[in-house]
Amino acid sequence: CGKSTLLQVLAGRLAPRAGRVERNVRQAWLDQRLAGFDGPGSALERIQDACRQRPEAELRTRLAQLGLGAATLATPCDALSGGERLKLALALALLADEPARLLLLDEPGNHLDLAALEALEAMLRSWRGALVVVSHDEAFLAALALDERLEATPDGWQRRPF
Known part of the structure; x- marks a missing residue:
């Protein structure tokens, strides 16, 4: 129904069909494949x-604290697992010299085991920025204590209280 496309429009990767999107804060878009984390550089070098x-x-x-130990940090980014790439991407977005104030997350729990998912939930609950999350995991979404949700309906996207 266009959830990933909506994130791409919000991130400025796609133009909207109508209207405009204004982004007044630094954002980080973490797509399902975490494509920006290919290449030979190590995780530590990247961060x-x-x-x-x-x-x-x-x-x-x-x-x-995110579960990326010394051995993982020495590993080239293109050899990291999906869960390790997600953790690195979040660390980059949140710890950067100019941190993102808006996180656009496309199915962030897909590559995580239960312990990593719980750590992600805790990190995102304590984060003081705006968050747009696409997920089919209702328990994960509930754990984030989000204020509102967008739902795709036959009449288009509708904002609803969470």
């Missing part, structure tokens, strides 16, 4: 490039 103002020890600690 150090985006988080130059944070010391390496702090980055390692934050990444370890």
Whole structure:
């Protein structure tokens, strides 16, 4: 019904069919495939490039809290699992020198085990920015304590209280 397309429009990757989209805050779009995390650079190199103002020890600690240990940080990004890529993408969005204030997440729980999913829920609940999440996992959405939801209806997208 166009959920991923809606995120692409919000992220500026697709133009809307009508009207316009204004983005006044820095955003991060994490698509289902996490395509931006291909390539030979290590996970640690990737995050150090985006988080130059944070010391390496702090980055390692934050990444370890997300379940990305020393061995994972040395791994090339294109060899990371889907769950590891998601954790790295979230860390990049939230810890960057210019962090995102709007997260656009397309099925973020798809590649996570239960412990990682619970850690993601806790991280997103404590985050102080705007969040747009596409997910079929009602328990995950409920755990995020979101204010509103958009539902695709025969009459178009409708905002509803969560």
